[in-house]
Amino acid sequence: MHVPLAVTVLTVALPVTMVVAISIGAVDVPLGDVWGIVWHHVTGAGAPPADPALDQIVWTFRTPRVVLAAVVGAGLAVTGAVLQTVVSNPLADPTVLGFSYGATLGAVLVITLGGGAALAGLGVSAAAFLGALAAGALVFALGQRLAPTRLVLAGVAVGYVFLSATSFVQLRATPTELRTVMFWMLGSVAGAQWDQLPTVTAVVGVTTALLALFGRRLNLLLAGDESATALGVDVNRLRALLLVLSALLTGTVIAVAGGIGFVGLMIPHLVRLTTGADHRRLLPLTALLGSVYLVLVDLLSRTLARPGELPLGILTALLGAPFFLWLLRRNKGLD
Amino acid sequence: MKLIVDQLHITLDRTPILREVSLQAREGDIVGVVGPNGSGKSTLLRAVYRSLRPADGVVRVGDDDVWALSAPAAARRTAAVLQDAGGNTTGLTVTEIVALGRAPHHGLLGRDGAEDRAAVSDAIDRCGVRPFAHRAYASLSGGERQRVLLARALAQQPRLLVLDELTNHLDIRARFELLDLIRATGVTALAVLHDLDLATRLCDHLVVLREGTVAAAGPVLDVLTPDLLADVFGIRAGTERHADGVIRITYAANPLA
Numbered sequence: 001m002h003v004p005l006a007v008t009v010l011t012v013a014l015p016v017t018m019v020v021a022i023s024i025g026a027v028d029v030p031l032g033d034v035w036g037i038v039w040h041h042v043t044g045a046g047a048p049p050a051d052p053a054l055d056q057i058v059w060t061f062r063t064p065r066v067v068l069a070a071v072v073g074a075g076l077a078v079t080g081a082v083l084q085t086v087v088s089n090p091l092a093d094p095t096v097l098g099f100s101y102g103a104t105l106g107a108v109l110v111i112t113l114g115g116g117a118a119l120a121g122l123g124v125s126a127a128a129f130l131g132a133l134a135a136g137a138l139v140f141a142l143g144q145r146l147a148p149t150r151l152v153l154a155g156v157a158v159g160y161v162f163l164s165a166t167s168f169v170q171l172r173a174t175p176t177e178l179r180t181v182m183f184w185m186l187g188s189v190a191g192a193q194w195d196q197l198p199t200v201t202a203v204v205g206v207t208t209a210l211l212a213l214f215g216r217r218l219n220l221l222l223a224g225d226e227s228a229t230a231l232g233v234d235v236n237r238l239r240a241l242l243l244v245l246s247a248l249l250t251g252t253v254i255a256v257a258g259g260i261g262f263v264g265l266m267i268p269h270l271v272r273l274t275t276g277a278d279h280r281r282l283l284p285l286t287a288l289l290g291s292v293y294l295v296l297v298d299l300l301s302r303t304l305a306r307p308g309e310l311p312l313g314i315l316t317a318l319l320g321a322p323f324f325l326w327l328l329r330r331n332k333g334l335d
Numbered sequence: 336m337k338l339i340v341d342q343l344h345i346t347l348d349r350t351p352i353l354r355e356v357s358l359q360a361r362e363g364d365i366v367g368v369v370g371p372n373g374s375g376k377s378t379l380l381r382a383v384y385r386s387l388r389p390a391d392g393v394v395r396v397g398d399d400d401v402w403a404l405s406a407p408a409a410a411r412r413t414a415a416v417l418q419d420a421g422g423n424t425t426g427l428t429v430t431e432i433v434a435l436g437r438a439p440h441h442g443l444l445g446r447d448g449a450e451d452r453a454a455v456s457d458a459i460d461r462c463g464v465r466p467f468a469h470r471a472y473a474s475l476s477g478g479e480r481q482r483v484l485l486a487r488a489l490a491q492q493p494r495l496l497v498l499d500e501l502t503n504h505l506d507i508r509a510r511f512e513l514l515d516l517i518r519a520t521g522v523t524a525l526a527v528l529h530d531l532d533l534a535t536r537l538c539d540h541l542v543v544l545r546e547g548t549v550a551a552a553g554p555v556l557d558v559l560t561p562d563l564l565a566d567v568f569g570i571r572a573g574t575e576r577h578a579d580g581v582i583r584i585t586y587a588a589n590p591l592a
Contacts, residue, residue: 213443220438222427226417230384232410232439277426
């Protein structure tokens with residue numbers, strides 16, 4: 001696909017999708033009203049909303065949720081894109097590198113110990129964040145100076161250790177706790193609050209911008225380690241830095257939204273298959289498409305089973321995989 | 336730019352790979368590195384393109400020790416075409432790969448300017464890859480790929496080319512085309528070649544490595560003597576300059592005897 005076209009389509013699609021997602025729910029709000037309310041809150045201009053209930057639905061409940069979905073989608077997708085290049089493995093994502101399992105252990109510990117003495121003061125989010133960083137630090141320390149294949153194997157091994165620990169903790173959990181754990185692992189943005197958004201958005205925004213700055217260097221990693229070295233890149237240092245940024249991004253996103261799978265794996269490949277692998281456009285496009293996709297998935301997660309909700313993790317793969325498989329079989333030109 | 340390798344020692348995992356290796360290439364020279372498998376040829380190249388720090392000794396490109404230069408500064412002088420150097424380039428087009436050669440000329444924030452586009456375009460033309468410049472690298476034949484990687488090296492605007500088995504797995508015409516391309520650049524080159532016949536055609540001088548040391552070095556005819564070919568490569572063969580000026584190796588009826 002033509003790159004400027006893809007950029008235009010996605011840049012328009014993101015706000016449109018977000019506004020549509022805000023308008024649809026248990027109570028459908030006309031698009032015009034949604035726009036009016038959001039515009040009023042963002043700019044302070046225009047008339048205050050006539051109906052306080054409508055205002056509360058749109059601004060207090062749905063807008064933060066939709067914004068969080070967009071931010072989380074961007075974060076997951078960008079992490080996947082970077083990790084796939086860092087370990088030169090098309091299967092790489094935060095799960096394969098062990099980050100997600102680290103976050104899961106942190107979250108499960110807090111859920112089952114109920115904020116007990118061991119983790120005094122740590123909430124589920126903070127514990128998940130620390131878990132992801134711990135996994136990232138381990139992979140980083142063990143994988144230092146390793147070739148990409150070994151690095152990804154180190155990530156897998158670290159992931160399994162965290163997974164074992166998680167399973168062990170789960171064995172001792174009550175059925176209620178297990179259900180909470182399962183919902184956490186499948187991910188959700190239902191708990192979105194305005195006060196958590198600035199931090200998450202800032203971390204995802206700044207990290208994504210930093211990673212995009214490294215676009216040219218990421219391209220060099222595609223050429224292979226020896227060639228990248230001959231082109232003047234300190235490959236080990238670059239890989240370490242990218243791993244740290246990826247772990248930070250993953251930890252932040254998983255902490256607020258749980259373990260949402262498949263987005264980090266699929267979205268980068270979708271973009272590569274349609275507009276190529278140059279990271280200077282891959283990363284921004286991946287962020288945009290990840291946002292649009294997760295906003296849509298979240299919309300479906302709360303409308304398909306109304307009045308109930310489905311966890312995001314169930315739908316990300318269920319909806320995305322068929323399209324991805326179709327694209328995989330159709331677009332063979334870039335192999 | 337001239338290349339001087341002086342008393343190089345390289346050790347990998349406590350095993351000495353190169354010992355007391357010295358060689359020189361004058362400005363514009365093409366120096367071939369030959370030797371049996373495992374004699375340290377690729378390791379020598381890694382030291383030259385600043386991927387492997389020597390335990391002792393020095394590599395000078397121009398007047399500078401490559402390890403006294405920053406990595407990008409060294410990469411502005413020396414470009415390498417390595418074996419299987421396509422890496423994981425799924426999804427990059429030929430032009431994008433050639434443009435990677437501009438990386439050492441940029442900092443983190445640098446954007447491609449007119450000079451970069453001109454260098455890329457020039458490299459694409461010189462290596463004859465214009466006809467498939469917009470295709471995916473993965474869709475190219477072996478010979479086309481090597482020309483793309485050479486174009487990437489030329490886009491670096493190097494003063495020294497390091498070439499590792501550039502002609503491996505290529506058909507005979509593609510091999511001769513690559514030799515012509517390299518000679519036409521006029522850039523000083525250090526080339527590892529497995530094929531002795533190609534080495535004699537491409538190179539002004541040869542360095543023969545055996546088990547990490549220099550077994551012989553000098554002009555092609557002086558180096559590839561029957562004794563050396565028997566001693567280092569274990570074959571019976573002779574080398575002579577034919578009436579057309581080309582140096583050819585003639586292998587004995589039973590070269591292994």
